[in-house]
Amino acid sequence: MALNYVIKYTATNFYDSFVQEALWQFLIAPLDLGTQQLVFSEFKNSLHIPIETSVNGYGFTTYRIHPKTKFNKIEFEAEFHVIKEKNNPFDNTNELSIDQENEILDSLEFKVNHSLFLKSTSLTKLPKAHTIDFNFSENDSVFENLNNLNKWIFDTFSFKVNVTDVDTDLDVILEEKQGVCQDFTHLFCAVARSYKIPTRYVSGYLHQGNGFFGDSQMHAWTEAFIPGTGWIGFDPTNNLIASENHIKVAHGKDYSDCPPIKGIIYTGGANRTEYSVEVHAQQNSQQ
Numbered sequence: 001m002a003l004n005y006v007i008k009y010t011a012t013n014f015y016d017s018f019v020q021e022a023l024w025q026f027l028i029a030p031l032d033l034g035t036q037q038l039v040f041s042e043f044k045n046s047l048h049i050p051i052e053t054s055v056n057g058y059g060f061t062t063y064r065i066h067p068k069t070k071f072n073k074i075e076f077e078a079e080f081h082v083i084k085e086k087n088n089p090f091d092n093t094n095e096l097s098i099d100q101e102n103e104i105l106d107s108l109e110f111k112v113n114h115s116l117f118l119k120s121t122s123l124t125k126l127p128k129a130h131t132i133d134f135n136f137s138e139n140d141s142v143f144e145n146l147n148n149l150n151k152w153i154f155d156t157f158s159f160k161v162n163v164t165d166v167d168t169d170l171d172v173i174l175e176e177k178q179g180v181c182q183d184f185t186h187l188f189c190a191v192a193r194s195y196k197i198p199t200r201y202v203s204g205y206l207h208q209g210n211g212f213f214g215d216s217q218m219h220a221w222t223e224a225f226i227p228g229t230g231w232i233g234f235d236p237t238n239n240l241i242a243s244e245n246h247i248k249v250a251h252g253k254d255y256s257d258c259p260p261i262k263g264i265i266y267t268g269g270a271n272r273t274e275y276s277v278e279v280h281a282q283q284n285s286q287q
Contacts, residue, residue: 001086001283003244007205008278009078011261016269018070024263026063027056028218030082030205031248040081047074058257060250086244094228101142104227105196114198114225116253123254124190124201127171136195142226146234147241149191153184154239166255181220182255184236188222189254198225202233203258205247207279218260218277223251247279 009028032038043051043063052064067074096104104110111118126132134152136145158178166182170190173183185201192199199222206219221235221242233242240246250258265271 003084003086003207004282005080005082005084005205005207005247006280006282007078007080007082007247008276008280009076009080010276011076012274013074013076013271014273015072015265015267015271017267018072019067019074019265019267020070021266022065022067022263024065024261026065026076026078026261027060027203027250027258028078028260029061029063029249030080031060031250035085035087035244036248037083038080039083040079042080043076043078045074045076047071056250058250058252060258082247084244084247089229089232089241089243096141096228098139098141101227105142110227111196117198117200117225118193118196119253120190120193121254121256123167123169123186123256124193125170126190126194127169127174130171130174132174132191134191142197142224143229143232145195146192146197146224146226146232149188150234150236151239153187153236157184157187159237166259181235181237185220185222186254188234188236192222192224199223200231200251201254201258202242202246202248202251203255203260204249205277205279206235207245207247207281218249219246220255221246 007030029041030036030038045065047067049065049067054062054064056062134149156177159180160178161180163176164172164179164183168179168183170187173179173187189199189201202221202223203218221233223231223233225231233246235242235246252258
């Protein structure tokens with residue numbers, strides 16, 4: 001069984017003064033790999049500027065746009081068609097004992113192979129000013145502890161937009177007890193890494209038709225490496241194991257590795273951006 005997704009991404013930038021030159025990079029194309037197949041993609045802009053594609057340091061496709069004529073408004077539109085297979089992430093699980101898991105996590109080879117996603121960053125660093133009211137249990141498996149962490153974040157923190165931004169650190173999140181998906185993802189990564197679990201920040205799209213939490217832009221969740229199983233997705237915003245409702249675009253150490261858009265603008269005055277993401281799904285009964 002599979003789901004056919006149609007994803008529509010729009011962004012409109014407004015500038016009080018004319019932009020003399022700009023360079024943008026978009027990381028918004030769904031990954032074409034494994035149970036997720038990208039069957040159609042289109043990206044265009046209102047100024048009809050040629051779009052270049054490249055691959056970032058993690059191997060994900062990016063779009064580059066470099067307008068060289070003056071403008072004070074530009075619209076971006078993207079449409080993607082994705083087929084997402086329904087699957088159980090634990091079908092190929094090699095069940096290990098807790099002692100076996102710990103032996104792997106403590107091994108030098110494991111630490112070297114996963115060093116990139118074991119290190120804390122400025123956005124995934126646990127602050128000393130606040131204690132975390134959550135601890136891994138020595139009597140639980142890695143998956144059980146991560147599942148408990150997923151639930152703890154979901155139960156402890158409230159989803160609320162416009163109270164944080166992409167640079168908000170965990171000290172603020174722990175104090176306010178509210179935020180959005182990127183904040184909860186950073187917190188999950190921070191706690192998991194403190195217990196020697198490699199964890200990566202994932203950006204993508206979420207089908208919210210089943211009542212899941214998310215905002216009008218892209219979604220974020222985590223992938224944690226479980227010994228004997230591999231990378232498993234956890235969505236602390238919705239207390240879910242990432243599955244067919246989650247459409248992956250990219251991953252990195254934190255948000256700064258995979259923002260949907262970044263750029264350099266040469267202009268004066270104020271500016272604003274309006275975003276919109278729509279995800280529509282239709283079940284494919286022939287699969």
